[in-house]
Amino acid sequence: MDLSSIIATKGHYADYIIDEITHICQKLGKRAPGSEGEKEACEYMAGVLKKDCGCEKVEVESFSENPGSFYGWIYISVTLVLLGVACIFFAPVVTVVLDVLAAAIALLQFGLYKKAVDFLFKKKTGHNVTAIKHCSGEIKRRIVFNGHPDAAWEWPVNYALGGVGFEAHAIIGFAGIFYYLVLGVIAVAKYGSFSGIPAGTALIKCALWGLLFVPFWIGLYFLWNRRKVVDGANDNLTGCYIGIAILKALKDANIELENTEIGVVLTGSEEAGLRGSFAWSEAHKGEFDDVPTFIYSYDTIHDPKYLMANYRDLNGTVKSDKDVTDLFMEAAQALDIHCIKGWVPPMGGATDNAAFNKAGFRSTGITGLNHKLEDYYHTRRDTYDNLNKTGIADCFAVSVKVLDMFDKGAKQ
Numbered sequence: 001m002d003l004s005s006i007i008a009t010k011g012h013y014a015d016y017i018i019d020e021i022t023h024i025c026q027k028l029g030k031r032a033p034g035s036e037g038e039k040e041a042c043e044y045m046a047g048v049l050k051k052d053c054g055c056e057k058v059e060v061e062s063f064s065e066n067p068g069s070f071y072g073w074i075y076i077s078v079t080l081v082l083l084g085v086a087c088i089f090f091a092p093v094v095t096v097v098l099d100v101l102a103a104a105i106a107l108l109q110f111g112l113y114k115k116a117v118d119f120l121f122k123k124k125t126g127h128n129v130t131a132i133k134h135c136s137g138e139i140k141r142r143i144v145f146n147g148h149p150d151a152a153w154e155w156p157v158n159y160a161l162g163g164v165g166f167e168a169h170a171i172i173g174f175a176g177i178f179y180y181l182v183l184g185v186i187a188v189a190k191y192g193s194f195s196g197i198p199a200g201t202a203l204i205k206c207a208l209w210g211l212l213f214v215p216f217w218i219g220l221y222f223l224w225n226r227r228k229v230v231d232g233a234n235d236n237l238t239g240c241y242i243g244i245a246i247l248k249a250l251k252d253a254n255i256e257l258e259n260t261e262i263g264v265v266l267t268g269s270e271e272a273g274l275r276g277s278f279a280w281s282e283a284h285k286g287e288f289d290d291v292p293t294f295i296y297s298y299d300t301i302h303d304p305k306y307l308m309a310n311y312r313d314l315n316g317t318v319k320s321d322k323d324v325t326d327l328f329m330e331a332a333q334a335l336d337i338h339c340i341k342g343w344v345p346p347m348g349g350a351t352d353n354a355a356f357n358k359a360g361f362r363s364t365g366i367t368g369l370n371h372k373l374e375d376y377y378h379t380r381r382d383t384y385d386n387l388n389k390t391g392i393a394d395c396f397a398v399s400v401k402v403l404d405m406f407d408k409g410a411k412q
Contacts, residue, residue, distance in 0.1 A: 001255060001257055001258070001404075001407060002404070003255070003400050003401070003403060003404040003407075004404075005253065006246075006249045006250070006253060006255070006400050007335065007397045007400050007401060007404075009249065010393040010394070010396050010397040010400075011389070011393050013245045013248070013249055013393070013396050014389045014390075014392040014393035014396060015389070016245055016248065017238065017241040017242075017244075017245050017392050017396070018384070018387050018389060018392070020048070020237075020241055020244075021233050021237040021238065021241065021384050021387065022233075022384040024041055024044065024237060025231045025232075025233055025237070025383065025384045026384070028040050028041055028044060030151065030229040031149060031150050031151040031229065031232060032067070032150065032151065032153065032229045032271075033065070033067035033070075033124075033126060033150045033268065033269035033270075033271050033272035033275065034065055034067040034124030034125060034126045034268075034269055034272065035124075035150075035229075037229075038126065038127060038149060038150045038268050038269070039060075039125075039127045041149045041150075042060050042127040042128070042129045042149055042266060042268060043060055043127075045129060045149065045240060045244065045266060046058050046059075046060050046129045046131065048244060048248075049129070049131040049244060049247065049264055050131070052248050052251070053131070053133065053244060053247035053248050053250075053251055053264075054133055054247065054250075054251045055131040055132060055133045055247065055264070056132065056133065056134050057130070057131065057132040057134075058129070058130070058131045058132075059129070059130045059131075060127055060128070060129055061127065061128045061129070061130060061280070061283065062125050062126070062127055062128075063125070063126050063127075063128065063268075063275070063276065063279035063280075063283070064123060064124075064125060064126075064279075065118075065123070065124055065125070065126045065269055065272060065275040065276075065279070066115075066118040066119070066120075066121040066122065066123055066124070067121075067124055067126070067269055067272035067275065068121040068122055068226070068272075069109065069115070069117055069118040069120065069121040069272075069273070070109065070110075070271070070272045070273040071153065071223065071224045071226070072117070072120070072121050073105050073106065073109040073110070073116070073117050074220055074221070074223055074224075075221060076102075076105055076117060076120075077102040077103075077105050077106050077177075078102075078173075078217050078218075078220050078221060080098045080099070080101055080102040080105075081098065081099060081102045081176070081177055081180070081217055082214070082217060083098055084096075084097075084098035084099050084102070084180060084184070085180060085207075085210070085211070085214070088180060088183060088184055088187060088197070088207050089196060089197060089204075089207065090194070090195075090196045091193070091194045092183075092184045092187035092188050092191070092193065092195075092197070093184070093188050093193035093194065095180055095181070095183075095184035095187075096181060096184040096185055096188060099177050099178075099180055099181040099184065100181065102177060103177055103178075103181070104116075105117060106174070109273070110315075110349075111315055111317075112314070112315075112317065113273045113274055113314060113350060113354070113355075115273075126150075126268040126269040126272075126275055126276050126279070127149075127268045127276075128265070128266060128267050128268055128276050128279065128280045129149075129264070129265065129266040130263070130265050130280070130284070131247075131263060131264045131265070132261060132262070132263050133247055133250075133261065133262045133263070134261055135256070135257045135258055135259055135260055135261050135262075136256045136257070136258050137258040137259055138259060139259060139260075139261050139290070139291055140259040140260070140291055140292075141259065141260050141261070141291050141292045141293070141294075141406065141407070141409075141412060142260070142261040142262075142263060142288060142291055142292070142293040142294075143260060143261075143262055143263070143293070143294050143295075143296070143402075143403055143406050144243075144262075144263035144264070144265050144288075144293065144294070144295045144296070145242055145243025145246060145262075145263070145264050145265075145296050145298070145399065146239070146243070146264075146265045146266070146267060146277075146295055146296065146297040146298065146352055146353075146356075146363075147236050147237075147238070147239030147240035147241070147242065147243065147266055147267075147297070147298050147299070148236045148239065148240070148266065148267050148268060148269075148270035148271070148276065148277070148299070148352055149236070149237070149240055149266050149268055150232070150236075150268050150269050150270060150271050150272070150276075151229055151230050151231060151232025151235070151236075151271065151382075152229070152230055152232060152235065152271040152378040152382075153224045153225055153226050153228065153229055153230075153271070153378070154224065154225045154228040154229070154230050154378060154379055154380060155223065155224055155225075155377075155378040155379060156222060156223075156224075156225050157169050157219070157222075157223065158373055158375065158377060158378055158379055159375070159379035159380065159381070162373070162374075162375045163372050163373025163374060163375070163377070164372075166373055167347065167372075167373065169216060169219060169220070169223075170220070170223070170347065171347075172213065172216045173213070173216045173217055173219070173220050175213075176210065176213030176216060176217060179210055179213065180207075180210055180213075183203065183206055183207055183210065186203060187203060190203070228380070230378060230379060230380055230382045231380075231382055231383045231384065232382055233382055233383050233384045233386065233387055234300050234301070234302045234369070234376065234382050234386065234387060234388075235299065235300040235369075235377065235378070235382055236270065236298070236299050236300055238298070238300065238301040238302065238368070238387070238392055238395075239297070239298030239299050239300065239301060240266050240298075242298045242301065242392075242395055242396055242399055243262075243263075243264040243296075243298075243399075244264055245396055246262070246396070246399060246400055246403065247262060247264060249400070250262075257407055259407070260403070260406065260407040261291075262403070265280060265295075267279075267280050267352050267355075270299075270351070270352050274350055274351075274352055274354060274355040276352070277297075277352035277354075277355035277356060278355045278358075278359070280355075281355055281356055281358075281359030281361065282359070285359065285360075288361070292362075292412045293361070293362060294321075294323075294324045294327070294362055294363070294406060294411075295324070295353070295356050295361050295362065295363035295364075296324070296328065296363070296364060296366055296399065296402065297351050297352045297353035297356065297363055297364070297365045297366065298365075298366045298367075298395070299351040299352070299365060299366070299367050300367055300368055300369045300377070301366070301367070301368035301391055301392055301395045302368045302369050302374075302376075302387070302388045302391050302392075303368055303369060303370065303374075303388060303391050304337075304338060304368070304388065304390050304391040304394050305338065305370075306340070306367070306368055306369055306370050307332070307337070307338060307339045307340070307366075307367075307368050307391065307394055307395055307398070308339065308340050308341070308342040308366070308367050308368070309325045309328045309329050309332075309339060309340075309341060309342065309364060309365075309366060310325070310342050310343050310344055310351070310353065310364065310365040310366070310367060311325050311341060311342070311343055311364075312343035312344065313343070313344045313350055313351055313353050313354040313357070313365050314344065314349075314350035314354035314358075315344065315345070315346045315347065315348060315349065315350065316343055316344065316345050316346050316348075318350075318353075318354040318357050318358060319357065320353055320357060320363065320364040320365060321357065321362040321363055321364055323362070323411040324362050324363060324364040324411070325364040326411065327402055327405060327406065327410055327411045328364065328366060328398065328399075328402055329341065330405070330410075331398050331399075331401035331402040331404075331405055332398045332401075334401055334405075335397055335398060335401055337394045337397060337398055338394070339398065342367070342371070344365065344367075344371065345371055348371050351365040351367065352365075353365030366395065366399075368388075368391050368395055
């Protein structure tokens with residue numbers, strides 16, 4: 001089946017995507033992880049998939065989570081660090097213990113997206129959507145398009161100072177932890193675990209100079225604004241609607257694939273640490289092992305200069321499936337659409353692709369933003385009138401070409 005006619009309509013379906021995103025942002029509730037707004041958006045898009053896209057199977061699935069933990073750990077770690085600063089003057093061993101604990105929580109909760117302190121936060125219910133469009137004949141392969149329907153809590157520093165200011169603030173804060181950790185180790189080695197540092201020594205001067213880190217640590221308490229949820233038009237209704245638009249385009253053109261099943265999976269609470277995609281992966285473990293299955297996970301499709309296939313994810317710690325990623329690059333090359341090889345770097349967070357790969361699925365992450373944070377990222381500027389039609393259209397076209405090549409047996 002030749003899908004070039006659909007690729008040629010990329011502008012039309014970019015308009016469709018923008019119209020749908022505008023409707024959700026204007027008419028539905030705010031979509032914080034585990035909120036009624038997230039559920040409402042899932043139910044709305046599930047209806048679109050069933051009514052307008054011809055999916056025979058559409059399910060809205062719930063899961064349990066503690067979404068406040070993903071940023072709430074910051075309060076715990078910063079408090080431990082501040083207590084550690086006070087202790088260095090009379091019990092440096094306590095400083096060492098508290099700093100190590102603070103760093104460990106940060107590494108587990110953000111560096112690896114583990115549930116180290118989730119139990120300390122309120123339990124809520126998140127929602128996922130699984131939609132399947134069956135093929136007309138024997139199923140020989142399956143492709144799944146993924147996005148996350150939830151939206152982020154605002155990052156005030158990124159809104160006020162942009163990505164450079166935001167990242168500098170975070171880096172300085174983390175540097176301060178290790179600064180006092182080193183001072184604590186030296187103090188224990190030189191003066192003992194519970195001995196004060198003598199006045200007038202170089203070490204006491206270093207400890208006092210280190211107090212310059214305190215305003216940055218206090219600022220980390222305000223790294224996120226849990227009372228303001230952004231619209232999340234780019235991040236990540238764009239990702240949700242790439243797959244939805246592909247299915248709608250196929251239905252509009254009366255195209256039925258003979259041997260390729262198509263799925264759209266919307267995984268909630270990505271902004272709370274990939275909780276929806278981890279839950280979906282567990283709930284559907286082994287379900288798609290019958291035929292080769294590729295998952296394309298989209299996140300923040302905006303700037304065409306930064307359309308990117310990410311070969312690593314989750315702060316650079318998780319490998320994407322090479323064949324799945326290569327196929328996207330080859331599809332872009334075939335259409336002469338700009339696409340770059342990239343990764344989600346350390347301090348860059350993660351996309352749902354990481355959860356799928358960790359669970360054993362063959363997946364990759366597709367993004368359309370500069371990983372050096374833009375001022376709309378997780379801020380009130382992420383609105384329906386700040387979408388990029390060219391970026392959306394290019395990603396849609398490449399994704400249709402991926403489907404075309406995959407349907408013809410590529411990379412299986």
